[in-house]
Amino acid sequence: MDTRRQHNMSNIEERLEILIGRVVDEEASDADWSELESLAAGDASVWRRLALTRREHDALRAGFEHVAAGADRIEAEAPGPALATILPLRSARFGAWSGWAAAAALGLAWLGVTGINTARQQPAAGFDDQSEVAAVSPASFTADEMLDQYMARGMREGWVLGELPKVMVETRPADEGDRYEVRFIRQIYERAYVDHFYEEGFDELGETQLVPLNISNLFANQSL
Amino acid sequence: MRVSMEQMQDSSQQGDDRRARIGPDDVQDLWRRHRRWVAAVLLAHMPEGAELDDLLQEVAMKLVTHIHELRDPDALRPWLRTVAVNAARSAGRRRRTRLRRNSAPARVEATAWSGDEADPARAPDAREEANRLLALARELHPDYAEPLLMRCVRGMSYRQIADALALPVTTVETRLARARRMLRELTERRTEPAAHDLAERGA
Numbered sequence: 267m268d269t270r271r272q273h274n275m276s277n278i279e280e281r282l283e284i285l286i287g288r289v290v291d292e293e294a295s296d297a298d299w300s301e302l303e304s305l306a307a308g309d310a311s312v313w314r315r316l317a318l319t320r321r322e323h324d325a326l327r328a329g330f331e332h333v334a335a336g337a338d339r340i341e342a343e344a345p346g347p348a349l350a351t352i353l354p355l356r357s358a359r360f361g362a363w364s365g366w367a368a369a370a371a372l373g374l375a376w377l378g379v380t381g382i383n384t385a386r387q388q389p390a391a392g393f394d395d396q397s398e399v400a401a402v403s404p405a406s407f408t409a410d411e412m413l414d415q416y417m418a419r420g421m422r423e424g425w426v427l428g429e430l431p432k433v434m435v436e437t438r439p440a441d442e443g444d445r446y447e448v449r450f451i452r453q454i455y456e457r458a459y460v461d462h463f464y465e466e467g468f469d470e471l472g473e474t475q476l477v478p479l480n481i482s483n484l485f486a487n488q489s490l
Numbered sequence: 491m492r493v494s495m496e497q498m499q500d501s502s503q504q505g506d507d508r509r510a511r512i513g514p515d516d517v518q519d520l521w522r523r524h525r526r527w528v529a530a531v532l533l534a535h536m537p538e539g540a541e542l543d544d545l546l547q548e549v550a551m552k553l554v555t556h557i558h559e560l561r562d563p564d565a566l567r568p569w570l571r572t573v574a575v576n577a578a579r580s581a582g583r584r585r586r587t588r589l590r591r592n593s594a595p596a597r598v599e600a601t602a603w604s605g606d607e608a609d610p611a612r613a614p615d616a617r618e619e620a621n622r623l624l625a626l627a628r629e630l631h632p633d634y635a636e637p638l639l640m641r642c643v644r645g646m647s648y649r650q651i652a653d654a655l656a657l658p659v660t661t662v663e664t665r666l667a668r669a670r671r672m673l674r675e676l677t678e679r680r681t682e683p684a685a686h687d688l689a690e691r692g693a
Contacts, residue, residue: 283667291641291666293648319670323641326627326673329620330642334529336543342521342550436555 278305282312290320420456427455517557521550524567527646527654528574530639533624534632535578548577567654626676627669634669637662 285302288294294302306312407415420426430453440447467477525546532545552573560569627635640651648666652659 280664280667283671284663287663287667287670291648318674322623322670322674322677325616325619326623326638327642327644328616329622329624330530330533330639331644332620333533333542333624334526334643337525337529337546340525340543340546340550342517342554435551 281305282315286312286316286319289316290323417454420454425456425458427457429453430455514554517554520557520566521553524570525550527640527643527650528570530643531571531574531636531654532578533628534636534639535575537578537582538628540578540581545574545577545581549574552577567650568656571654622680623673623677626680627673629676630669630672634665634672637665638669638673641666 282302282305285294285298285305288298289302302312302316417426417429421428433451433453434448435451436447436449438447439445462478464476464478467475469475528549529542529546532542532549536542536545549570553570556573560566627638629635630638637651637655640646640654648659648662652662655662657665
């Protein structure tokens with residue numbers, strides 16, 4: 267078989283695949299159908315390939331739809347009810363700022379408001395001793411002091427490993443005064459020791475259930 | 491006044507004015523309309539072991555917090571796709587870092603189809619084939635897996651896929667055709683050894 271003939275066959279093959287794809291994807295025009303029929307007139311296996319491609323597409327779609335159905339549980343929740351009005355306002359007010367200058371100013375504000383993470387890891391003065399804590403009503407603590415206690419005790423007992431850098435979610439002008447509201451996520455890095463792992467599975471009725479996971483096998487496989 | 495995303499996408503001329511009037515409900519509607527194909531993009535790019543739900547949440551959060559930065563409403567699909575691809579790549583980097591730190595990471599798979607609750611007559615063979623094909627499709631190079639999985643989203647046309655990928659429709663068609671051929675070849679390669687084993691055992 268000479269090179270030109272091989273090339274022609276390869277082109278026909280690719281064209282056939284595109285036509286079959288259009289039919290399967292319901293994008294075929296009348297002209298595409300006519301072309302496919304004329305190709306099939308010389309090669310009956312075209313119909314078999316079409317059927318096979320359609321079957322594979324349906325199966326793949328079924329698999330995808332099941333996995334992607336989880337997407338329907340994910341909602342795009344706005345961080346706050348005032349988002350719609352605040353965002354354009356923020357754009358207008360900061361519109362003239364250059365990007366880096368705004369970032370630098372917000373970064374300074376960030377440090378000023380929240381302090382440095384390592385400071386947070388030290389227990390609050392006067393509240394280190396658990397006996398003292400027990401003697402004081404929780405109502406007399408501020409939220410920060412209570413969190414400090416949580417961190418201090420966790421670190422002492424080994425289940426708190428530290429606090430990760432805060433993640434800024436949103437900054438915007440505060441409703442009152444010449445200040446800014448900064449919304450952020452605090453992440454405490456902890457550890458726990460567990461005896462068993464479970465994974466989500468399904469029983470014979472299709473109900474979700476937790477299935478024990480043999481973790482030693484899992485780890486053995488992973489280390490291969 | 492609420493503005494639908496169709497209206498927003500009609501023209502980029504008045505984009506700034508319209509953006510100013512997009513409310514949280516509009517963002518929610520927008521997300522609901524696009525999240526299925528975003529899932530397809532993530533599945534094509536995310537590393538094995540990553541959680542699809544986590545990445546979808548990450549993309550949804552980006553949409554909520556950055557939609558106002560989108561200057562051209564017509565660029566919504568490519569922008570959302572870029573956000574999704576970046577989220578998937580970040581997950582890959584995080585996973586590689588975790589693997590370096592811990593030689594025994596927990597393995598978590600995307601939930602596979604384990605049954606059709608609405609139709610108990612659907613044979614286990616059908617769901618096995620569906621799961622197998624999806625797993626094989628995810629093994630393809632993302633250039634091919636992405637349009638193939640996007641085409642699995644009902645109602646997503648070649649034109650819409652091309653818009654999201656910022657490619658000509660003809661390129662999308664060619665990639666789809668090649669993706670299907672590669673998927674079939676991969677399927678044959680995986681089933682041939684099994685068939686060979688069975689034949690040997692029978693003999």
